[in-house]
Amino acid sequence: MKPDTTAPHVHGLFDPATWTVTYVVHHGPGTACAIIDPVLDYDPKAGRTSHTSAEKVIDYVQSNHLKVAWILETHAHADHLSAAPYLKARLGGRLAIGSHITDVQKVFKGIFNLEPGFKLDGSQFDHLFKDGETFAVGELEGEVLYVPGHTPACVAYRIGDAVFVGDTLFMPDVGTARCDFPGGDAKTLYASTRKLLSLPPQTRLFMCHDYPPNHRAVRFETTVAEQRAHNIHVHDGVSEAAFVAMRTQRDATLEMPVLILPSVQINIRAGQLPPAEDNGTTYLKIPINVL
């Protein structure tokens, strides 16, 4: 029997250090796959990267004989470093993100006073996706949904009946992502959540993170119907004004993520480290009293 290309197989790998889920999406052993939001392990105390999480992705891809078509980022993450270049070197595939990454690059080039040669055109990635653009993962059909608000460049990826929402929605009992990073906007996020929740009710939604409350087990898959009925921030009936008031008040209480400074500096370069200095060592910057 021919595998159903409208309902791809989704393999999620949860990273307990950053609460992030990396996905491998395919339609059976030996087919093409997309890797979404891969994590590079980083110890902020030692300033050291490692590849335990990335190797788990490689093991999965190789043991299922998958051919990597795409490595997809939903946005420039502020809570983990991207393993995209490491995976691309090992497995191949084209690295892509939403086209508005250029706006994020502009903001953070200023904040980090990056080297003059740092390009603001997104050319560090292999491809920049526009809203509504389609792409193929073997026989699977993908579509890009522009969903800004958490950052100005966020995209979600629909592959068959599965949508990878990035940091727009979290599980229903957690709600939505913060909107107080540079370029974030609660009103814009509200519109993006409505865009996702207007998809067919049975659409499978896959979260980029889970922060399980009350000792529940980690979960990262839900549906449009479940979110519309139960999402604590954006269930049906919550107005834009009520959402914006809640989100703004809540964001004012949140600390910056532990890894925001290293993550952003690396992720706006498509996961590459900044150029090494003349002693051969790479350094990250900490802007003082800026964020």
Ligand SMILES: [Fe+2]
């Ligand atoms: Fe994020």
